[in-house]
Amino acid sequence: MRKLIFSTNVTLDGFIDHTAVIADDELHEKASELLRSVDVILYGRIAYQLLAEYWPTAPSDESLSPSVKEFAITINQVDKIVYSKTIENVSWNTKIVREVDPKEIRAMKFLPGKDILLGPGARIAQTFMSLDLIDEYRLLIQPIILGKGKPLFTDNDKQKDLLLIGQNTLHSGVVELIYRPINNSDKR
Numbered sequence: 403m404r405k406l407i408f409s410t411n412v413t414l415d416g417f418i419d420h421t422a423v424i425a426d427d428e429l430h431e432k433a434s435e436l437l438r439s440v441d442v443i444l445y446g447r448i449a450y451q452l453l454a455e456y457w458p459t460a461p462s463d464e465s466l467s468p469s470v471k472e473f474a475i476t477i478n479q480v481d482k483i484v485y486s487k488t489i490e491n492v493s494w495n496t497k498i499v500r501e502v503d504p505k506e507i508r509a510m511k512f513l514p515g516k517d518i519l520l521g522p523g524a525r526i527a528q529t530f531m532s533l534d535l536i537d538e539y540r541l542l543i544q545p546i547i548l549g550k551g552k553p554l555f556t557d558n559d560k561q562k563d564l565l566l567i568g569q570n571t572l573h574s575g576v577v578e579l580i581y582r583p584i585n586n587s588d589k590r
Contacts, residue, residue, distance in 0.1 A: 404511045406444075408530065409436060409540035410522040410554065411576075417551035418524055420452065423544050424574045427469040432570070432578065434469070436540070437476045441516040446526030447486035453477075453521070454494045480519075485526060502526075504533045511537075524552050531562065538582050539564065545575035 411423040423429075437443075445453070460466060460474035482496040489498055499506075507530075510518060520530055530536050568580035 404513065404515060405517045405537040406507065406511060406520060406530070406535055407436070407440070407517055407538045407540060408520040408527055408536045409433075409542070410527065411542045411544055412554050413544050413546045413548040413551070415547045415549065416553050416555060417548045418522065418554050419548060419551045420522070422546055422548055422551075423542075424546075424576055426572075426574050427467050428572045428574065429542070429576060430467075430469045430473040432542075432572065434473045434476045436519065437473070437480055439517055440480060440519040442481045442483060442510075443477075443519045443521050444526070444530075445482060445484045445521045446523040446529075447484060447489055449521050449523035449526070450482070450484040450486070450489075450492075450496070454492070454496070458494050485529075502529050502533065502535075504535060507533075507535050524554050524556070527554065528557055532557075532559075534583070536583070538567075538580065541579050541581075543577045543579060545577075 410418060412418055413422060457474050457477050461471055461478065466474070478494070480495065482494060483499050484492060484496055485499050485502055487500055492498055520527065520536065563584040564581035565584050566579065567582050570578040572578070
């Protein structure tokens with residue numbers, strides 16, 4: 403069965419803000435590694451539009467480092483689904499789906515292929531969390547206290563117990579924490 407992996411950068415105080423992250427070569431290499439393990443990325447409208455504005459043409463930017471260029475090439479090759487009620491036209495290997503259907507997501511996990519990536523975005527992540535669709539959380543904790551912004555975890559009305567299954571520390575001080583939800587076999 404394919405895993406649905408949620409991965410995002412988050413500040414130490416729990417906010418997501420793409421302008422506040424350390425997006426160095428090592429972080430892009432880590433992201434490219436994750437992208438090579440999936441064959442579809444799921445996005446909400448806001449994150450999709452932000453990323454689709456830049457990455458499709460980024461490989462031709464001669465000022466990019468090799469690792470950022472590799473990230474651009476890798477993300478451009480992956481199929482994408484954007485969940486939006488308002489977007490009418492897409493490109494960038496993307497299909498529009500109007501709303502998250504838990505049955506469709508669960509069925510997608512049983513299709514052959516690589517894992518599924520839930521891209522960044524607080525609102526879409528909260529939707530998938532509330533529906534218990536996430537099999538693995540990869541949080542890249544940025545060594546930044548932002549003090550304000552969009553919180554990653556809000557409107558969560560039930561506790562989710564997680565098991566730490568991996569961790570990595572990058573040279574920049576970013577710490578990747580990898581969790582999976584605890585299931586009954588973990589509670590022995």
